[in-house]
Amino acid sequence: MADRIRLAEGGGGEATAELIQRVFWSRLQYPELLKGNDASIIEIPGNLSYNSSQGFVSPGGEAVHKETSRIAVTTDSFVVTPWRFPGGDIGRLAICGTVNDLTMMGAEILGLTTGFIIEEGFSVRDLEQIVQSLADTAVEAGVKVVAGDTKVVNKGAADGIYINTTGIGWVDPLIHLGGELARPGDQVIVTGTMGDHGAAILLARGELGIQGELQSDVAPLNHLLKPLIQKFPGQIRVLRDPTRGGLATTLNEIARQSSVSIHLEEEKIPVKPQVQGICALLGLDPFYLANEGKAIIICGECIGEDLLRLLHQHPFGTAATVIGKVASANPGLVSVRTGMGGERILPMGSGEQLPRIC
Amino acid sequence: MADRIRLAEGGGGEATAELIQRVFWSRLQYPELLKGNDASIIEIPGNLSYNSSQGFVSPGGEAVHKETSRIAVTTDSFVVTPWRFPGGDIGRLAICGTVNDLTMMGAEILGLTTGFIIEEGFSVRDLEQIVQSLADTAVEAGVKVVAGDTKVVNKGAADGIYINTTGIGWVDPLIHLGGELARPGDQVIVTGTMGDHGAAILLARGELGIQGELQSDVAPLNHLLKPLIQKFPGQIRVLRDPTRGGLATTLNEIARQSSVSIHLEEEKIPVKPQVQGICALLGLDPFYLANEGKAIIICGECIGEDLLRLLHQHPFGTAATVIGKVASANPGLVSVRTGMGGERILPMGSGEQLPRIC
Numbered sequence: 001m002a003d004r005i006r007l008a009e010g011g012g013g014e015a016t017a018e019l020i021q022r023v024f025w026s027r028l029q030y031p032e033l034l035k036g037n038d039a040s041i042i043e044i045p046g047n048l049s050y051n052s053s054q055g056f057v058s059p060g061g062e063a064v065h066k067e068t069s070r071i072a073v074t075t076d077s078f079v080v081t082p083w084r085f086p087g088g089d090i091g092r093l094a095i096c097g098t099v100n101d102l103t104m105m106g107a108e109i110l111g112l113t114t115g116f117i118i119e120e121g122f123s124v125r126d127l128e129q130i131v132q133s134l135a136d137t138a139v140e141a142g143v144k145v146v147a148g149d150t151k152v153v154n155k156g157a158a159d160g161i162y163i164n165t166t167g168i169g170w171v172d173p174l175i176h177l178g179g180e181l182a183r184p185g186d187q188v189i190v191t192g193t194m195g196d197h198g199a200a201i202l203l204a205r206g207e208l209g210i211q212g213e214l215q216s217d218v219a220p221l222n223h224l225l226k227p228l229i230q231k232f233p234g235q236i237r238v239l240r241d242p243t244r245g246g247l248a249t250t251l252n253e254i255a256r257q258s259s260v261s262i263h264l265e266e267e268k269i270p271v272k273p274q275v276q277g278i279c280a281l282l283g284l285d286p287f288y289l290a291n292e293g294k295a296i297i298i299c300g301e302c303i304g305e306d307l308l309r310l311l312h313q314h315p316f317g318t319a320a321t322v323i324g325k326v327a328s329a330n331p332g333l334v335s336v337r338t339g340m341g342g343e344r345i346l347p348m349g350s351g352e353q354l355p356r357i358c
Numbered sequence: 359m360a361d362r363i364r365l366a367e368g369g370g371g372e373a374t375a376e377l378i379q380r381v382f383w384s385r386l387q388y389p390e391l392l393k394g395n396d397a398s399i400i401e402i403p404g405n406l407s408y409n410s411s412q413g414f415v416s417p418g419g420e421a422v423h424k425e426t427s428r429i430a431v432t433t434d435s436f437v438v439t440p441w442r443f444p445g446g447d448i449g450r451l452a453i454c455g456t457v458n459d460l461t462m463m464g465a466e467i468l469g470l471t472t473g474f475i476i477e478e479g480f481s482v483r484d485l486e487q488i489v490q491s492l493a494d495t496a497v498e499a500g501v502k503v504v505a506g507d508t509k510v511v512n513k514g515a516a517d518g519i520y521i522n523t524t525g526i527g528w529v530d531p532l533i534h535l536g537g538e539l540a541r542p543g544d545q546v547i548v549t550g551t552m553g554d555h556g557a558a559i560l561l562a563r564g565e566l567g568i569q570g571e572l573q574s575d576v577a578p579l580n581h582l583l584k585p586l587i588q589k590f591p592g593q594i595r596v597l598r599d600p601t602r603g604g605l606a607t608t609l610n611e612i613a614r615q616s617s618v619s620i621h622l623e624e625e626k627i628p629v630k631p632q633v634q635g636i637c638a639l640l641g642l643d644p645f646y647l648a649n650e651g652k653a654i655i656i657c658g659e660c661i662g663e664d665l666l667r668l669l670h671q672h673p674f675g676t677a678a679t680v681i682g683k684v685a686s687a688n689p690g691l692v693s694v695r696t697g698m699g700g701e702r703i704l705p706m707g708s709g710e711q712l713p714r715i716c
Contacts, residue, residue: 113433117520
């Protein structure tokens with residue numbers, strides 16, 4: 001690791017993982033944090049009161065530890081540039097990113113917080129537009145912003161606007177999802193085309209000298225996925241949204257967490273032609289591009305078909321498809337079989353591909 | 359309001375209040391958010407499960423709405439400059455700010471999240487020092503960091519490092535604190551000297567051409583205040599930490615929320631001589647300078663003496679003192695009687711005094 005922070009350390013790949021392990025996890029040893037899921041679970045007392053000598057006690061007075069609720073917590077800062085892009089803006093992204101992280105834990109969303117850092121001189125009209133978009137997306141997702149904070153920094157000390165959203169959700173005791181729960185034989189499903197958000201942001205930056213129709217896929221996935229999680233408890237093992245680092249990096253994380261290998265079929269992975277085109281032009285791989293409205297589902301083989309049928313009924317799941325399988329050999333490995341019949345390894349992303357994509 | 363965001367809008371005073379009302383509250387109409395307390399309360403089910411048709415149901419199946427827990431949620435972004443200052447740094451500040459906001463709601467802290475935005479080129483060693491300080495302060499306060507996020511932005515798109523912390527706490531059903539609960543006849547107490555943090559940051563910026571020994575008061579107040587809240591339920595009405603905007607601005611907020619007036623005795627308000635000196639030099643008022651380890655307590659008159667005695671026993675409360683009273687005439691007014699016997703009004707701060715103080 002270098003002496004100074006590089007953009008790669010924010011890219012969501014190997015460099016980010018190293019930074020987090022070396023700088024953060026070595027000092028903040030909370031077991032849930034170290035699991036590396038999209039959200040952490042904390043347990044809180046149910047209908048109890050607190051007593052400074054005994055800790056949490058039941059209304060009757062005896063110390064108890066059983067009547068707990070599981071609360072999912074997740075936090076994300078959004079620094080995307082440009083802040084407005086085809087298909088969305090930083091306000092919509094800030095809600096969707098956090099709604100999706102909670103949804104990936106199977107949580108019922110109780111509330112979100114928003115923390116704005118705004119650069120001096122930022123247009124008030126643009127700010128209003130961003131907050132409106134954020135509010136509209138919260139309504140679309142059916143979630144509430146319960147607390148907020150606004151800071152202004154001097155000109156040159158930020159790039160327009162950054163938003164942190166933190167989300168709190170309630171997890172049904174019957175639901176257990178996590179990157180560590182994939183099993184050999186499971187199917188790997190994606191809910192739609194890969195790389196739309198990353199490619200749309202690249203286009204929106206206008207540095208490519210090309211124009212296109214491509215829109216970001218940024219969308220809240222709770223209404224798509226929550227009914228499925230409830231319908232198939234235990235059979236849906238892992239839900240993840242492949243944001244920074246894309247499909248390949250997220251699958252590498254899951255393969256490591258679950259000590260399994262994951263094998264994909266390249267021809268089955270849906271990618272829009274425009275995204276393919278941009279990737280070909282720039283030498284990028286769509287499997288490493290960020291998505292903001294797609295999920296990876298790892299599930300028992302027996303429910304795969306039912307799941308696909310239900311996904312296809314929702315506008316955010318029309319292109320859902322099975323893209324591969326989980327196996328036991330070579331734990332940690334992710335590979336893809338190409339159309340020619342060869343097999344190539346998909347390593348964890350280095351994180352250098354695209355800074356400030358979310 | 360101007361067309362472009364000004365630094366004043368981040369100062370925590372009148373301009374911030376206007377921005378928040380016009381841009382945020384008009385679009386995000388969550389009742390708890392609109393109360394304007396340091397943290398919001400959300401209600402969550404206790405030992406229940408969720409049913410998509412009925413909502414939350416008890417384990418027996420019937421829909422219930424009674425067995426709830428109250429969860430306090432607060433969020434803050436820290437953009438202080440310089441990030442290291444006498445008495446602390448941005449890591450310690452990020453923990454204390456959020457611990458204190460939850461403590462002001464009487465909450466038992468369940469967990470904090472941290473979201474880092476780091477400028478490309480920031481020293482890894484400095485980052486390690488900040489995370490260590492944050493971790494040490496979390497241990498001091500007895501709280502856990504349960505989720506985190508790290509983003510890196512390109513050089514020039516931030517000023518070193520910004521940290522968002524969001525906190526989640528559990529509120530005992532017997533505890534009700536809020537800025538709207540002050541009553542005529544109540545006493546106003548501060549737990550120590552006013553303005554230390556603001557003055558220490560000013561000194562640390564090195565722009566004054568003077569040097570001094572002054573340290574920020576940044577400290578977690580949960581161990582000082584939690585036992586008192588439990589000891590005097592109902593009699594402690596309002597707890598607030600006077601951060602951005604200082605004592606005067608915070609008291610103005612409380613006077614508005616509770617529709618009361620607040621009358622202080624200038625000679626009773628503790629201010630360190632060094633802080634007085636810096637204020638005299640710069641034409642500042644210590645009552646508008648930020649504090650990061652002090653609380654305002656508004657309580658029933660009958661418990662004032664007991665409260666002071668207990669506060670004085672804790673290292674963070676040795677200089678606690680009664681500084682004034684709540685009255686019913688002129689709701690919203692905050693005034694201070696000077697040593698000469700005159701009375702001057704303390705209006706809400708404009709927010710222009712000190713940008714990026716926290």
